[in-house]
Amino acid sequence: MEEHIVIIGNGISGVTTARHIRKASDKKITIISAETDHFFSRTALMYIYMGHMKFDHTKPYEDYFWEKNRINLKRAFVEQVDHKNKQLILSGGDTISYDKLVLAVGSKPNKFGWPGQDLDGVMGMYHKQDLEKLEKYAPNNKICKRAVVVGGGLIGIEMAEMLRSRDIPVTFLVREDSFWNGVLPSHESAMISRHIKNHHIDLRLDVNLKEILADENGQARAVVIAETGEEIPCNVVGLTAGVSPNIDFLKDSGIELGRGIKVNQMLETNIKDIYAIGDCAEQHTGINGRRPIEAVWYTGRMMGESLAQTICGRPTIYNPGHWFNSAKFLDIEYQTYGWVFSDKRPPEHQELFHWKHEDDTKCITIATHKDSGKFLGINTFGIRMRHEIFDRWLTEERDTNYVVAHLVEANFDPEFFKHFEKDIQRAYNSQEVTA
Amino acid sequence: MALTGQPVSLNTTQKIGVLVGMTGLFILVLAMLGVNLGSNAVWLTISLSAIAGGIVIFSKGLYAHKLPGIKNDGVWFKSSSARGVIGWISGISLTGFYVILYFYAEVLGLGQGADGTNTGLVALFDPLSFFLKGSQASQWFMYGTLYTVLILAFGIKFMWKYKHNRYEQLRTASVMFFQTAFAFVLPELMARLNTNDFSLPYNDMKLMWPLNYYAFEQWRVDEFINAGNIGLFFLILGIVMIFVISPFLTYKYGKRWYCSWVCGCGGLAETAGDPYRHLSSKKMSAWKLERWMINVVLVFAVIFTTAVVSTYLGYDSEKYWFTKNTFLISGGAFLVIVFAAVAYWKRDQLKSDAFKGAVVSLVITLGFFVLLGFMDINNIKINASYFSFGLNTQEYGLSDGLRSFYGFGISSIFSGVIGTGFYPILGNRVWCRMGCPMAGILGIQQRLFSKFRITTNGGQCISCGNCSTHCEMGIDVRSYAQKGENIVRSSCVGCGVCSAVCPRGVLKLENDSLEGRINPTQVLLGNDVDLMDYVNNK
Numbered sequence: 001m002e003e004h005i006v007i008i009g010n011g012i013s014g015v016t017t018a019r020h021i022r023k024a025s026d027k028k029i030t031i032i033s034a035e036t037d038h039f040f041s042r043t044a045l046m047y048i049y050m051g052h053m054k055f056d057h058t059k060p061y062e063d064y065f066w067e068k069n070r071i072n073l074k075r076a077f078v079e080q081v082d083h084k085n086k087q088l089i090l091s092g093g094d095t096i097s098y099d100k101l102v103l104a105v106g107s108k109p110n111k112f113g114w115p116g117q118d119l120d121g122v123m124g125m126y127h128k129q130d131l132e133k134l135e136k137y138a139p140n141n142k143i144c145k146r147a148v149v150v151g152g153g154l155i156g157i158e159m160a161e162m163l164r165s166r167d168i169p170v171t172f173l174v175r176e177d178s179f180w181n182g183v184l185p186s187h188e189s190a191m192i193s194r195h196i197k198n199h200h201i202d203l204r205l206d207v208n209l210k211e212i213l214a215d216e217n218g219q220a221r222a223v224v225i226a227e228t229g230e231e232i233p234c235n236v237v238g239l240t241a242g243v244s245p246n247i248d249f250l251k252d253s254g255i256e257l258g259r260g261i262k263v264n265q266m267l268e269t270n271i272k273d274i275y276a277i278g279d280c281a282e283q284h285t286g287i288n289g290r291r292p293i294e295a296v297w298y299t300g301r302m303m304g305e306s307l308a309q310t311i312c313g314r315p316t317i318y319n320p321g322h323w324f325n326s327a328k329f330l331d332i333e334y335q336t337y338g339w340v341f342s343d344k345r346p347p348e349h350q351e352l353f354h355w356k357h358e359d360d361t362k363c364i365t366i367a368t369h370k371d372s373g374k375f376l377g378i379n380t381f382g383i384r385m386r387h388e389i390f391d392r393w394l395t396e397e398r399d400t401n402y403v404v405a406h407l408v409e410a411n412f413d414p415e416f417f418k419h420f421e422k423d424i425q426r427a428y429n430s431q432e433v434t435a
Numbered sequence: 436m437a438l439t440g441q442p443v444s445l446n447t448t449q450k451i452g453v454l455v456g457m458t459g460l461f462i463l464v465l466a467m468l469g470v471n472l473g474s475n476a477v478w479l480t481i482s483l484s485a486i487a488g489g490i491v492i493f494s495k496g497l498y499a500h501k502l503p504g505i506k507n508d509g510v511w512f513k514s515s516s517a518r519g520v521i522g523w524i525s526g527i528s529l530t531g532f533y534v535i536l537y538f539y540a541e542v543l544g545l546g547q548g549a550d551g552t553n554t555g556l557v558a559l560f561d562p563l564s565f566f567l568k569g570s571q572a573s574q575w576f577m578y579g580t581l582y583t584v585l586i587l588a589f590g591i592k593f594m595w596k597y598k599h600n601r602y603e604q605l606r607t608a609s610v611m612f613f614q615t616a617f618a619f620v621l622p623e624l625m626a627r628l629n630t631n632d633f634s635l636p637y638n639d640m641k642l643m644w645p646l647n648y649y650a651f652e653q654w655r656v657d658e659f660i661n662a663g664n665i666g667l668f669f670l671i672l673g674i675v676m677i678f679v680i681s682p683f684l685t686y687k688y689g690k691r692w693y694c695s696w697v698c699g700c701g702g703l704a705e706t707a708g709d710p711y712r713h714l715s716s717k718k719m720s721a722w723k724l725e726r727w728m729i730n731v732v733l734v735f736a737v738i739f740t741t742a743v744v745s746t747y748l749g750y751d752s753e754k755y756w757f758t759k760n761t762f763l764i765s766g767g768a769f770l771v772i773v774f775a776a777v778a779y780w781k782r783d784q785l786k787s788d789a790f791k792g793a794v795v796s797l798v799i800t801l802g803f804f805v806l807l808g809f810m811d812i813n814n815i816k817i818n819a820s821y822f823s824f825g826l827n828t829q830e831y832g833l834s835d836g837l838r839s840f841y842g843f844g845i846s847s848i849f850s851g852v853i854g855t856g857f858y859p860i861l862g863n864r865v866w867c868r869m870g871c872p873m874a875g876i877l878g879i880q881q882r883l884f885s886k887f888r889i890t891t892n893g894g895q896c897i898s899c900g901n902c903s904t905h906c907e908m909g910i911d912v913r914s915y916a917q918k919g920e921n922i923v924r925s926s927c928v929g930c931g932v933c934s935a936v937c938p939r940g941v942l943k944l945e946n947d948s949l950e951g952r953i954n955p956t957q958v959l960l961g962n963d964v965d966l967m968d969y970v971n972n973k
Contacts, residue, residue, distance in 0.1 A: 012898070041897060041900060043897040043898075043899050044897075044901070048440075049440060050507070050508050051442065051507070051511045051512040052507040052936075053900055053904045057717075057900045057903065058900050062719060139441055140441045166441065297898075298897075302894075324893070324894065326895050326939040328938040331502055331599075333940050335895070335939075335940055384892070385940075386893075387894060388893050412940060412943050414600065414931060414935070415944060415945075417600075
């Protein structure tokens, strides 16, 4: 009998694991999900609400794929992991036995105990069910006269964009004094803040949510701002103050938990034959300066690739390369390669060079090591860059002078787009002289 | 649960646009119904201006006040663009229009007046036709005029939609130019040169065989030859385009130089058809169907053209440079040499099914060549009513029959009625994808001999599916992007929309060296190199 690999979670991490195990072996594979029948791209949920895609388009594989590749899909909710008997207990009482178990259970939206956080019309934006709720409570601007989005991160700005696509007025509550400036250097954060306002989003900075008020039917009718006591009438509240590992069902399982499921670099938990990957996995210490928990699409994919090798008898450590990421803030694309830290809490050695285009939708920031002149990382907004080139430059430990001089090689904008390397170089050189 | 979103309603400017545009269309309907409007020149001007103006006003209402960016909000909610009631009504109306245009032009008033003058809708276009070419309008002149107006007006709309994207703007300006100058104004002006003893056939210089399937028919070749040096120039230009210019440009830039920068069919698809691009099927089954259909059409086009040419060479060869047999032998030899060269140098790039398909196509084609060499297949008579639902009851010789069947089945029904009429149902490129023999040839060149590819950007892909959804050719772009593979597909027309809609900057259309262009191994960055070795080796 082939070993039975059970994977809880049909997101990018779990599915990648399953695909690569299948490529390398004939093991029996079962993926369990309570959310959907088939794998879909979570990051694309917003486009369904905006009418760019239908749910089917967010599925990277056609439905026949799973049977063809002998990957069993089971729609169920796992209540408990019984590692002593190597079995899972499903809601409804059924059990499933496993030989090896992969926990790829993802995250859930943070809620910080705000009064009214569980009212109707209040939702995060993470699961497909959140999208269904939003569709129910905010189908148009007649039913939803205003929505309030709480939490100024990547999901928050996406949710604001979603609601605006249906002309629903949005108030966007952000705790910081500028959008996402715990991560972005201040001039970038300021530019994005202006862009948010240009999209007619009522951006409120330096504010916290105090409570959500209910109407007579138990649906949200207003939020109250902590600092001013102001009451903002609304029909929908989006809670987007980050996500955390979705691990409540593991509390008494004996699996070591921190904020997430504790794993080593082999992605093993403290219990033999149980692994954790993706958003829910927490490294004992961050790898290569990365955070212990990384809720990022590609790290989930990479953990899945590594773990599949381990499970198939080729022990492989999870060893992510240089940090990179990307996002889109309304119309402005953002990419980052290497480390650029916010100037709110800058590392001592970091020096930033900043260039911004006069149209206020394009800018770059380059981080340099103060002493050595070594290139540390780049943030780019509105200009696409080539991952491969920056990955190589980071590996080669190039200095920033080199990077700036060769910037055109890294440009990934479509053909005929205007180039800004000369402007950037001029700004960089003049700054060198005056510094 | 079904997710049923709602589109945002029309604003005042858009409503005015609809009103103006519909007024223009209404004038055309009145003319078609035979209502006497008075001066055709005045009413044609009003009608065309209103249609174009309405589209432009509508676009202004839709895009002018918005910040530059991707404008796909609600395309899956709108009845018109998501196969709703309006979508079906427009599909059926368009299809009906094409059926009338191709088969019942008299309904439009063609030659229905005294002494063969026009009445009704076609007559409305007479003043413009007299102005441009000095003779009365045909249904094709009417169609060409409307076609050009639509490409221009919807071209402006598209450029507005992509105000942040110079690639999209330049390519749209290019199709607008080629349609107006090469397909419309120049050929009509050239028709003015025709006298009793000098005449050139209608000649859209950018329209190549096999898209222009009648390019080498006897009447046309004769007219060119009889027109002296100018005629000869155009005839030779047509041949040079096929064998030199087009392969060279495709080598440098991919088939996009034609399909989405020059071609008229592509021009309409990219402008008026843009709202329907997401409707193309992305299923694996659709891709399989596409590979069969487009290549079968191509083989058919080669066979019937050869049959038609060899037939007139057979009884009239002293007029031309070739005899029937030299034509057949050189044609066959050319195909064999090309095939052998591909089979030898590109063998590692041909999957076994593609190779089998190519062998079968070659054998069938050569078989026909031999058949044509030994007999005059035009002596075999066929009654066309079996193939035309009774629309055509004439008897044809086999080679004329093949040509007529192609003209009817492929060119009229496929490219017109289905290709354009079904925009709102099957998407805007169904003809280009499934039926165009030109796209078939360019596709083979693009897959095997071109510097063009769509490059993916390391590990940035989040598999969201925007690229696949908005690919008008039904390519599952995401399936490549999420593996870090270059996209090298024969069907890609290089419209650039996948790259535009990608929220993470993953895709870029590029012309680069042939080496490493097709990279079937995964090269996702981010993970350490050893792991990728594992993944690729097994």
